[in-house]
Amino acid sequence: MNTLRSLLPIATLALLPALSSCGDVPPEPAPLSEDALAAITADAGAPTSELAREVDDLFTREGLGETRALVVMQNGKVAAERYSPGYGPDTRFVSWSMAKTVTAVMIGMLVADGRLRLDERAPVELWHRSGDARGEITLRQLLQMSSGLRHTEAGDPPYESSEVRMLFLDGRDDMARWAEEQPLEAEPGAKFEYSSNTSVxxxxxxxxxLTDSEDPEIRRRAVADFLEARLFAPLGMTSMVPEFDASGTLIGGSLIHGTARDWARLGEFLRRKGTGPGGEQLVPSRWVEQMVTPSPRSPQYGFQTWLNRPLDDPEEEHPLFPDRAPASLFSLIGHMGQYVIVSPQQRLTVVRLGHSNTEERIAMLQQLADVIELYPVR
Incomplete structure (x- = not known):
């Protein structure tokens, strides 16, 4: 009997590999690399190893595309920061459609200054001719992408896209003029139509x-100086480079360049409802609140900003993840997987910049949700 008892522990140990292979004992995760651990700061605000692993997956897991930069800020401090080889803290990344939210902030400042009116007819001279129904389009409807102007964001073939025609073909020298010349295809305010041309x-x-001049250089300088003085400089966004067309119009739907850290600074500014790092109010808090309020024709969109609100049709693809994060979460989203995600209830800003196709972007977004879920909702 004593011999039998002494053999039982040995027999149990011998069975462990078999039990493990049956799935009863989960396999040990692979050790974290030095790069994975180095990305996490002392102010992580989440379990270090778990955050390091989720961040590492964004850079190494197959099927997510190429993550080139990631910055996680929690409660105003950098929690994680990592770059792919060839990229770094000084690399300027193109915004693509994240520029739209910058444009919305600029409009909010001009409304606060009394130079524009949100619910009056948009000041587009071309639309104010007698009998032109476009004259009823308001600034609010433009911000909410419900102007009713004819538009096709993504065409097949690509040259049938209104955005491609504006940026690269017949509209490229005066993009705003080309966009403003489009006829109505719906009554203003009746239909949501995502449109980069509207942002221009x-x-x-x-x-x-800002200026009465038609001189392209004067127009360009007026907008560039305004953005620098009123937004970029107060936030310490020293890397920002906005692009303009030949007529001096900011390409406000797609072309502003900046570092990942500066995009994170913008996200933090919005999380703080328009205040700078020293507490100065750069744009009214009520304007930021309107930016993240669902528009009447699209619950997932506010003023040039995407929202994490559930859709009426559960089968429709959502740009974010309402089942995995608070409804108050919102995001700047750019072509090929550029994201500045802000979750006020988690005191969180997450910047992911890189290159993912449509299928990869869907999978990558769920990996970003894995990072965000590590932080408690307050």
Whole structure:
């Protein structure tokens, strides 16, 4: 009997590999690399090893595309920061459609200054001719992408895209003029239609609020100086480079360049409802609140900003993840997987910049949700 008892522990140990292979004992995760651990700071705000692993997966897991930069800020401090080889803290990344939210902030400042009116007819001279129904389009409807102007964001073949035609073909020298010349395809305010061209119209309206000149250089300088003095400099966003077309209009739907850290600074500014790092109010808090309020025709969109609100049709693809994060979460989203995600209830800003195709982006977004879920909702 004593011999039998002494053999039982040995027999149990011998069975462990078999039990493990049956799935009863989960396999040990692979050791974290030095790069994975080095990305996490002392102010992580989440379990270090778990955050390091989720961040590492964004850079190494197959099927997510190429993550080139990631910055996680929690409660105003950098929690994690990592770059792919060839990229770093000084690399300027193109915004693509994240520029739209910058344009919305600029419009908010001009509304606060009294130079524009949110619910009056948009100040586009071309639309104010007698009998032109486009004259009823308001600034609010432009911000909410419900102007009713004819538009096709992504065409097949690509040259049938209104955005491609504006940026690269017949509209490229005066993008706003080309976008403003489009006829109505719906009553203003009746239909949501995501449109990069609409953001260029907003940028043109901003330029005309700042200067009466038609000189391209004067228009360009007026907008660039305004953004620098009122937004970029107060936030310490020293890397920002906005692009303009030949007529001096900011390409406000797609072309502003900046480092990952500066995009994180913008996200933090919005998380703080428009205040700078020293507490100065750069744009009214009520304007940021309107930016993240669902528009009447699209619950997932506010003023040039994507929202984490559930859709009426559960089968429709959502741009974010309402089942995995608070409804108050919102995001700047750019082509090929550029994200600045802000979750006020988690005191969190997450910047992911890189290159993912449509299928990869869907999978990558769920990996970003894995990072965000590590932080408690307050």
């Amino acid at each position: 119209i907003l940028a043109d309206i901003a330029a005309r609020a």
